[in-house]
Amino acid sequence: MINTTLHGGDLDIISRMYNINKNEIINFSGNVNPLGLPNSIPRSIEKNLYMLTEYPDVAYLSLRESISSYTNIDKDHIVVGNGSTELISLFIKAVSPKKAVIVSPAYSEYQKEIELVGGKIELFPLKEEENFILNTDALLSSLNESIDMVVICNPNNPTGTYVDNDQAKQILDKCLEYNIYVMFDETYVEFADRERQVSAMPLIEKYNNLCIIRGTSKFFSCPGLRLGYGACSDSRILDYIKDNKDPWSVNILAQISGEVMFKDTEFIEKTISFISSEREKIKDYLKELKNLYVFKSQANFFLVKILKEDLTSDIVFEECIKEKMLIRNASNFPYLNNKYIRFCILDSENNSRLLHKLNELSQ
Numbered sequence: 459m460i461n462t463t464l465h466g467g468d469l470d471i472i473s474r475m476y477n478i479n480k481n482e483i484i485n486f487s488g489n490v491n492p493l494g495l496p497n498s499i500p501r502s503i504e505k506n507l508y509m510l511t512e513y514p515d516v517a518y519l520s521l522r523e524s525i526s527s528y529t530n531i532d533k534d535h536i537v538v539g540n541g542s543t544e545l546i547s548l549f550i551k552a553v554s555p556k557k558a559v560i561v562s563p564a565y566s567e568y569q570k571e572i573e574l575v576g577g578k579i580e581l582f583p584l585k586e587e588e589n590f591i592l593n594t595d596a597l598l599s600s601l602n603e604s605i606d607m608v609v610i611c612n613p614n615n616p617t618g619t620y621v622d623n624d625q626a627k628q629i630l631d632k633c634l635e636y637n638i639y640v641m642f643d644e645t646y647v648e649f650a651d652r653e654r655q656v657s658a659m660p661l662i663e664k665y666n667n668l669c670i671i672r673g674t675s676k677f678f679s680c681p682g683l684r685l686g687y688g689a690c691s692d693s694r695i696l697d698y699i700k701d702n703k704d705p706w707s708v709n710i711l712a713q714i715s716g717e718v719m720f721k722d723t724e725f726i727e728k729t730i731s732f733i734s735s736e737r738e739k740i741k742d743y744l745k746e747l748k749n750l751y752v753f754k755s756q757a758n759f760f761l762v763k764i765l766k767e768d769l770t771s772d773i774v775f776e777e778c779i780k781e782k783m784l785i786r787n788a789s790n791f792p793y794l795n796n797k798y799i800r801f802c803i804l805d806s807e808n809n810s811r812l813l814h815k816l817n818e819l820s821q
């Protein structure tokens with residue numbers, strides 16, 4: 459069924475397919491922060507629009523300084539790109555793994571990019587019976603010198619589960635023994651409760667086999683801007699990226715925005731507290747429904763398993779889109795099937811609408 463191949467960003471396709479005005483679609487599939495753009499972005503773009511007559515700074519110095527203050531990482535260990543998508547591609551090309559392990563089910567781009575460089579892929583399964591939480595010991599004992607790269611999405615899309623800093627250290631130490639690069643995709647990391655220490659960013663200077671990818675599309679609610687960044691302390695990888703990246707792939711509006719968004723503490727704090735409280739409410743509601751099983755999430759979305767016998771993710775998708783609510787049919791992720799859906803946290807009113815619909819469908 460076609461809805462399984464759709465991404466959260468494919469609103470135009472959905473709009474044409476289901477004959478719904480794009481602006482009326484309530485997008486539970488895109489994983490974008492419902493608070494909308496931080497005010498600092500349009501304010502700064504308006505003031506600096508004249509800069510469209512100029513090229514961006516090819517070294518993106520001020521942008522990297524801004525990211526450096528936000529992440530506490532040396533600016534020389536930061537690279538910027540056209541969304542996290544460009545950086546996923548560049549880091550994978552830089553490592554060019556002959557064999558890579560992807561902790562899975564996960565975002566599909568890693569597999570595509572590894573295949574593009576001719577790499578062989580081994581999926582390491584997150585198990586449903588372990589609530590899709592990474593079994594670090596099992597991963598460690600599966601590693602050997604034939605592997606060049608391990609990819610972990612953290613928190614993971616689509617499961618919402620995460621590895622903390624201690625687990626990350628164990629993985630990095632073991633990988634150092636075998637000369638394995640570890641790529642953490644932290645696109646959703648700022649949504650996680652801080653005390654859980656999900657981000658591996660503090661480990662960047664210590665481990666030169668670590669690279670971290672981050673985006674701004676989800677947390678800062680600006681997927682159209684196309685701004686992402688990466689961190690790594692291995693000069694070989696950084697030099698490869700410098701030599702192979704298209705110059706100016708971050709446009710000047712993204713550059714200007716990046717120089718202000720990371721300093722917008724009001725927006726950042728508001729987002730963290732809203733997502734955290736809404737995440738609790740949604741989890742508590744779903745826990746009471748006997749025909750749905752919700753997996754614990756530290757992201758801004760939930761993976762839900764449908765337990766009702768004759769209800770599938772295709773049916774739930776179709777029933778929701780009839781009411782202009784677009785959820786992610788998660789059946790095409792590896793290890794998942796037509797019993798899984800994913801949806802993100804939107805504003806409270808829309809969240810309640812979706813929850814009531816899910817309740818009704820699962821009765």
Ligand SMILES: Cc1ncc(COP(=O)(O)O)c(C=O)c1O
Nearest residue numbers: 541542543565615645673675686
């Ligand atoms: C885990 C993950 N990484 C990367 C991306 C791509 O994001 P960006 O817009 O920053 O390229 C997505 C988009 O859905 C994602 O879910």
